[in-house]
Amino acid sequence: MKITIVAGARPNFIKIAPIIKAIEKKQSEGATLSFRLVHTGQHYDKNLSDTFFEELNIPHPNANLEVKSGSQAQQTAAIMIAFEQELLENPCDLVLVVGDVNSTMACTIVAKKLNVKVTHVEAGIRSGDMTMPEEINRIVTDSITDYFFTTSTLAGENLLKYGAEPSAIHFVGNVMIDTLYQNLNRISSPYFWNEYQLESGNYIILTLHRPSNVDEENSLIDLLKGIDKMVGDKKVIFPIHPRTKAILGEQNLELKNIITVEPQGYLNFMYLIKNSFAVITDSGGISEETTVLGIPCFTLRTTTERPETIEIGTNHLIGTSITNLEKVFGEFLQNGQRKAGIPELWDGKASERIIDILLSKM
Incomplete structure (x- = not known):
């Protein structure tokens, strides 16, 4: 064949x-x-x-x-x-x-x-x-x-x-999970790990690229400022997608907690996910990996094609409103992560x- x-x-x-x-x-x-x-x-x-x-x-x-x-x-x-x-x-x-x-x-x-x-x-x-x-x-x-x-x-x-x-x-x-398991012993910290004094559990990962979140500049800025304020003393590592970077341009948003870095390779990115406090994203695939790794995930979308990550896993479907994110994230901080598992096969x-x-x- x-x-x-x-x-x-x-x-x-x-x-x-x-x-x-x-x-x-x-x-x-x-x-x-x-x-x-x-x-x-x-x-x-x-x-x-x-x-x-x-x-x-x-x-x-x-x-x-x-x-x-x-x-x-x-x-x-x-x-x-x-x-x-x-x-x-x-x-x-x-x-x-x-x-x-x-x-x-x-x-x-x-x-x-x-x-x-x-x-x-x-x-x-x-x-x-x-x-x-x-x-x-x-x-x-x-x-x-x-x-x-x-x-x-x-x-x-x-x-x-x-x-x-x-x-x-x-x-x-899920073949994505095949790759995750095959490489868990190879993941490694990115070059900026020490520079930003990152430690397991003291930072949040943020990724944004969907048109509903990034195409309108003012809405994107409001979202970033809301997240920056919401996370308290946690750092936010933001590997910025080329699409998102182009929309923001050279603006200085004076964000206190959000640290922008370039897109990461797989091994560095999985290290960051595995050691994070939580993930905020509009990606579908990342919610699969966070589910297996047991990392709380907050998905900035109104729909998902991976409902098992919500029903069984660690994923929360938020919508695109910063108000909703603040509410659900606040409940998570107060009550802790709900019981979760790994989907069949x-x-x-x-x-x-x-x-x-x-x-x-x-």
């Missing part, structure tokens, strides 16, 4: 790393299995892409389509044009896509129009928010995928509602299950 694995953005790299390891393990056991890694270039900042290949020991991509940025339509079209040529020149039996970025949807469409089977890792998750480009990517991808690998039973139920064949749905667990073996199932379909 020849598999083309597609990666396009930071979360993709974290998800493909354990899948490649699982393939290499099967190859060492004599399985007739090969892969070609295609990087679409959707994220091209070194701190958002190249670093992850280096840190997670992912092989150098066989091809980089170098599509870079643009509007949703421009980027999707560029990926489709480049990936079509890639597949024509390098035929395969299966295209494997992960997550919900533009590369996921675009490469799925191209593969299916060339009559190549597609498997979607992290299939079936839904936020119900059609203003999110990722939600559209998920729905389109899952509408034409051949094999679905899910992180939860709820994701499988979502797929059934959309008409997926039950036999094509496989609940395998988030055990570090999802990638092995995926490759075993794919081999069974050869």
Whole structure:
């Protein structure tokens, strides 16, 4: 079986790393299995892409389509044009896509129009928010995928509602957590750890990048000032996303507690998460890792495609209001973290299950 694995953005790299390891393990056991890694270039900042290949020991991509940025339509079209040529020149039996970025949807469409089977890792998750480009990517991808690998039973139920064949749905667990477990003994403190006198539990991690939080400059400033005031004597480490940085420009907001740093590589960022007091974010993926690590997470969104991180894990869905955040965070400070656990099959073996199932379909 020849598999083309597609990666396009930071979360993709974290998800493909354990899948490649699982393939290499099967190859060492004599399985007739090969892969070609295609990087679409959707994220091209070194701190958002190249670093992850280096840190997670992912092989150098066989091809980089170098599509870079643009509007949703421009980027999707560029990926489709480049990936079509890639597949024509390098035929395969299966295209494997992960997550919900533009590369996921675009490469799925191209593969299916060339009559190549597609498997979607992290299939079936839904936020119900059609203003999110990722939600559209998920729905389109899952509408034409051949094999679905899910992180939860709820994701499988979502797929059934959309008409997926039950036999094509496989609940395998979470490959993000595979990567976390495989690298916990390798995480390390960032260079600024001592400079800012960071210690386990004396700081909060903040990440912001979603349009609902960062696109309107005054609202973003109000949010940052509110968080700065809310955290008391805790430092706030803010790895600033290029999108957020561009909107803030060179303004001096005179924030007392928030310390802005550049985007972090995986090993440094997981060290920061693991040793933090809490996390405030508008990311979906981070809430998965905080759940496994037992770190309280406050998600600045009105919807989530990962409800298990709230029902079972440490995540709190806040909305985008600083008032709501202050209320829920205040209750947390007063009452402590609620009892939480780890979702079913988030055990570090999802990638092995995926490759075993794919081999069974050869």
